[in-house]
Amino acid sequence: MxxxxxxxxxxxxxxxxxxxxxxxxxxxxxxxxxxxxxxxxxxxxxxxxxxxxxYGGWHVEFMDVDSSFVQERIQDDGIANTATFDNIGYATLKGGKNPNKPYLFVAGFSKEAFDSLPITLLSGRLPENSGEILVPAHVAANGGVKIAVGDTLSLAVGSRMNGNENLGQHDLYMPGGKPGKAKETLVPKAERTYSVVGIFQRPSFEETSAPGYTLITKADAGDKADSFSLFVTLKNPRGVDAYTSNTGGNQAYIYNDNVLRFMGVSSDALFKVLLxxxxxxxxxxxxxxxxxxxxxxxxxxxxxxxxxxxxxxxxxxxxxxxxxxxxxxxxxxxxxxxxxxxxxxxxxxxxxxxxxxxxxxxxxxxxxxxxxxxxxxxxxxxxxxxxxxxxxxxxxxxxxxxxxxxxxxxxxxxxVKVESKAVKTSKLAQRIYGLEGTLALKNFKRNKKRYRSIVLSLVLSVVLFISASAFVTDMKQASARAVAFTAYDIGLATQDMNDSEMLPLYDKLKTTGGVYESSYQALMKYSCAAEASDLSDDYWENAGSHSPDDTVHLPMDIQFLDDSAYLNIIQGLGLPAEDYTGPNAKMIAVAKMTNRMKANREEEVDNFINMFKSSSMNFTIAPETNGEPKMEQRQNVSITFVETVPPDTLPILGNSGPQHPFFFRVMVPYSLKEKFETPDTHVAIKGLTFRSKNPAQSVAEMETMIQVAGITAEYKLYNVYEMLDESHNMIFIANVFAYTFIIMISLIAIANVFNTISTNIKLRRRELAMLRSVGMSDRDFQKMMNFECAFYGMRALLFGLPIAVISSWLIYKGMFIGGADNIDFVFPWGSIGISVFSVLFIVFVTMLYAISKIKKENIIDALRDDMT
Structure with missing residues (x-):
């Protein structure tokens, strides 16, 4: 050394x-x-x-390969595992509604395939022999053909041909053929009969563009398949691109991107950039x-x-x-x-x-x-x-x-290189601070470079702490809004399911274990013709100028409720049931002015402004199509405006339409829905809602019931309780990591401040000893150092707090653009208070520690020290 x-x-x-x-x-x-x-x-x-x-642990699938290719791949040194299934062939799906998916594709699974490729059963069991088969649920939901457990399928299985070219699952359906080639045809090879023993979810290896719905049976050891689908798991997944280019040749293949993207080797550039x-x-x-x-x-x-x-x-x-x-x-x-x-x-x-x-x-x-x-x-x-x-x-x-x-x-x-002007203090400052404060201020000015690091350290910790706290506050607020706004645990939403199919399904689903409350509803888009003079001044203050003779067409929702649920609302409002039921009944509505319908409890409704001057009025309404009312199909109705919160609607599939600065919803019993149905009526959403003691178990049972019922209409089953629970868990996870990050960054900042202040005090030991030697008492000395603490803290807070508030606002705007999701910006008063106290406390404690060391030193020794 x-x-x-x-x-x-x-x-x-x-x-x-x-x-x-x-x-x-x-x-x-x-x-x-x-x-x-x-x-x-x-x-x-x-x-x-x-x-x-x-999705399975495989990395790449080779489709429509022969047995020699399979054997070669099994012998590759870089292979960790392989699985194959027989491509038995295609059969026509009779009655199929999807023009791009007209086939059933039969796959014969080996034992290795059953072990390696996940199958999610919705009902039934796995096939035990080559005469039993699994049918995917999307044959009904996407293809429109009901196939249930216990049915028998007789299929003419064969090959898809385009001229002399044999087509597979990777090849799109080509009803018109390729340019210069004959039209695609299905060439039957054998008649096969299968017994349906189970319904399962669409397999992960089936591409959405595949022309055939994948049916799974057990491979027959006696049959020799002409082609196979090979699933390869590599020892080094990062070499998957090189492997496929070197060994794939002209074979069609697909990657298991759902697994590879988390290994960092997927082609998903967006995920890589985000990561x-x-x-x-x-x-x-x-x-x-x-x-x-x-x-x-x-x-x-x-x-x-x-x-x-x-x-x-x-x-x-x-x-x-x-x-x-x-x-x-x-x-x-x-x-x-x-x-x-x-x-x-x-x-x-x-x-x-x-x-x-x-x-x-x-x-x-x-x-x-x-x-x-x-x-x-x-x-x-x-x-x-x-x-x-x-x-x-x-x-x-x-x-x-x-x-x-x-x-x-x-x-x-x-x-320390300063001129006299640089440390000059005003007479007012001298009067306010006294001698001790003036000395502290002069020292602060002449050592700007040295003390800047202390201030910046404190500013960094303040900004990080307040910003992270604001982020957590916004997330908690979002979670609380979500919890309060939803009144049901499970919802089934659809647009094209007929009542003749939906209501019998409702009778079955409400018997599911754990369900203790249920209802059904529908939502239609209508337009209401109102006179300008009928609308409140508050409405026109928001909408702008108008003529008293104008007729305004207001978009409104008609919510058709289960008759019993509607009757409960009528009774809860104290209205006479005979006036609001029957074919010519009055209707109730909520019409409020607000940018966001924040109300989720009955007592909050009064906080919003009424759209109309009167509490009961007659209107002309008409169905709305593409934002335009069809007045030729108009009806005259009587509406009573009430102070209540309408039951939550189901999520609207696709685009929910334009937003309006008011909330106008009419509530009607479901039995009157036919009265408002016209050729131009658009049902925005309809469906079923349930409350359950065990939502997860109830949803699992409902999925099985729906599959058994063979529902072919498009629908979505929402476990709202699970979605809210996921939101809570994500908030908790975000809190843990946010606060862990805050604590560790704050500890770094505290160590920085402690190190800087304590060492700076030591570097001034001769200067401080000189002040004590000319008669400065311990009390005055402490007072001077207290002023220095205040100057440090005030300067740090002067810069740190505005930056932190701006940072909190930017986080809010970034997370909830335009105040979406009913989230308001919350000024971080609490975290600001904690920051102010913490900054002053840390500086004061550090200064006390350093001064205690200085006071223990002999004044003469400190004055003789020339190493400062």
């Missing part, structure tokens, strides 16, 4: 407190980088395992905070050693030797701090994962646990990033030390 390194070690030992605090900062930095990287790897591994469970961008931003934030803290530590170290460097330079030390001396200090600190930081980071993220693992199961894959995954390459990269952070932090002040002239270093005249 050379003399410069020995001197460096002696200096580190002499300034033990500063060295320890710097090492703590490095530990925090390395822990955060390691924790973020380890969690990222653990999350991606979780996603890979979940996608493997759902690396988010990770890069988080690491960049950590590095900026860490570089800032560690840079300050080394800069302060150089201030302490400036005189020493001047002497070394005077006896022949080169700039390179001085620079290496500082970098050696960085390496020593890194050698101690980084290994500890890596261990702390892994341990911390293990604790965090144990807290949130259950919530991840509820959000994503229920049978896949989120576990800690420690990757050696990732740990090496995290350690390297931490070391680079330290070396960058040390190199900047090292260059400054090496370039400082010798005499300036010995005299130490380079740190």
């Amino acid at each position: 050379n003399i410069f390194n020995k001197v460096t070690l002696q200096g580190m030992i002499k300034s033990r407190t500063r060295t320890i605090v710097t090492i703590i900062g490095v530990i925090l930095s390395a822990a955060m980088i390691t924790g973020v990287a380890t969690f990222g790897v653990s999350l991606l591994n979780y996603m890979v395992n979940g996608a493997t469970q759902k 690396y961008t988010v990770g890069g931003i988080v690491v960049a934030i950590i590095m900026i905070g860490s570089i800032f803290m560690i840079y300050n530590a080394f800069n302060i170290s150089l201030n302490e050693r400036t005189h020493q460097f001047g002497i070394l330079s005077s006896v022949g030390a080169t700039a390179r030797q001085l620079r290496n001396s500082v970098l050696f200090e960085g390496l020593c600190i890194g050698a101690v701090g980084i290994p500890i930081g890596v261990i702390v980071g892994i341990g911390s993220i293990r604790l965090v994962i144990s807290v949130v693992a259950g919530n991840f199961e509820n959000v994503m894959y229920s049978n896949v646990p989120l576990t800690l995954t420690v990757s050696f390459p990732v740990i090496v990269v995290a350690a390297a990033v931490s070391m680079v952070t330290i070396l960058i932090s040390a190199y900047i002040p090292a260059r400054k030390a090496a370039s400082t002239p010798v005499m300036e270093s010995i005299r130490q005249t380079n740190e």
Whole structure:
């Protein structure tokens, strides 16, 4: 070890407190980088395992290959596993409604295929022989053909041909043929009879563009298939592109992108950009905070050693030797701090994962646990990033030390260079602050460069804390709105299901276990012709100028409710049932002025402004088509406006239409729906709603009932309770990681502030000793230092709070553009209060610590010290 390194070690030992605090900062930095990287790897591994469970662990599928190709691939060294099924052939789907999917495709599964390719049964069981078959649910939902468990299928199975070309599942249906070639034809080869033993979800390996619905049977060992579908799992998934290009030849193949994207080898460029961008931003934030803290530590170290460097330079030390001396200090600190930081980071993220693992199961894959995954390459990269952070932090002040002239270093005249005007204070300030405050203010002004780092450290911690708190607040608000706004647990939404099919289905579904309340409804779009004079002044204040004789066509919704649910509303409002039931009954409506229908409890309705002047009026209404009323189909109705909250509607499939600055909904019993149905009526949505004690179990039973019923109309079954539960779990996960991030960044900032303030006080030990030597009492001395604390805190808050508020606003605008989702911007008063208290407390405590050290020193010894 050379003399410069020995001197460096002696200096580190002499300034033990500063060295320890710097090492703590490095530990925090390395822990955060390691924790973020380890969690990222653990999350991606979780996603890979979940996608493997759902879609299968294969990486590439080769379609329509012969047995020799299969045998060659099985012998490949880079193969971890293979699975195949027989391409038995195609049969025409009789009565199919999808013109692009006119076939049934029969696949013969081997035992390996059943084990490797996930099959999600909705009802029934797996086939046990080549005479039994599974039918996918989308044959009914997408193809419009009902096939139930127990049915017998007699199929003329054959091959799709286009001239001499044999077509497979990867080839689109071509009713017109390719240019210059004959039209596609189906050439039957054998008659096969199957017994349907189960209904299952569309398999993941079937492309949405495939021309045949995949039916699965058990492969017959006695049959020799002409072609196969081969599923390959590679030992090194990152080489999947090279593998397919080298071995695939002209064979058609598809990738399992659902699994590969989480391995970082998918063609999904958007996911890659999102993954690396988010990770890069988080690491960049950590590095900026860490570089800032560690840079300050080394800069302060150089201030302490400036005189020493001047002497070394005077006896022949080169700039390179001085620079290496500082970098050696960085390496020593890194050698101690980084290994500890890596261990702390892994341990911390293990604790965090144990807290949130259950919530991840509820959000994503229920049978896949989120576990800690420690990757050696990732740990090496995290350690390297931490070391680079330290070396960058040390190199900047090292260059400054090496370039400082010798005499300036010995005299130490380079740190504080100010003119008298720069530290001049006004007489008003002197009167307000007194002598002690004036001295503190002058010291603050003449050491701007040194104290700027303290202020910036505090500003960084304030901005990060308030911004992250605002993010969590917005997420909680979104979750609370979602919970309050939905009044049912399960919903089935459809547009084209006939009542003759929907109502019998409703009678079955409401008997599902756990269901204790149920209803059905429909929503139609209508237009209401209202006189301008009937509308309230508040309406016209929002809508603009008008003529009193104008007729305004207002879009409105007619909500047809289950008769019993409608009657309960009438009774709850205290209205006479005989006036609001029957063919010529009056209708009730809610018509309020608001930009967003925030009301979700009855007592909140009064907070909104009425659209109409009177509480009961007669109107002419007509069905609305493409935003235009069909007045030739108009009806005259009597509407009573009430103060209640209409039952929640089902989510509208597709585009819900334009938004209006008012809420106008009429409630009508379902038995009167036919009265309002016309050739131009558009049913926006209809369906069923349920409340259940166990929504998950009820939904599973309902899915089976729907499949057994053979429903062919398009529908969506919503487990709203599960969606809200997922929202809660995601909020919890976001909270855990947001607050963990806040705490660790704040700890780095605290270490930075502590290191900077305490060392700066030590550098002023001779100056402070001089003040005490000329008669400044301990009380006045403490008062002066208290003023310095206040100046630090006020300056940090002056810059930090406005930046933090702006950052919180930008986060709100980014998350909820235009105030969508009924989310209001919440001014972060609470986090601001915590920040103000924390900043002043941290500065005050740090100053007390440093001053206690100074007070213990002998004044004469401090005045003699020429190493400051």
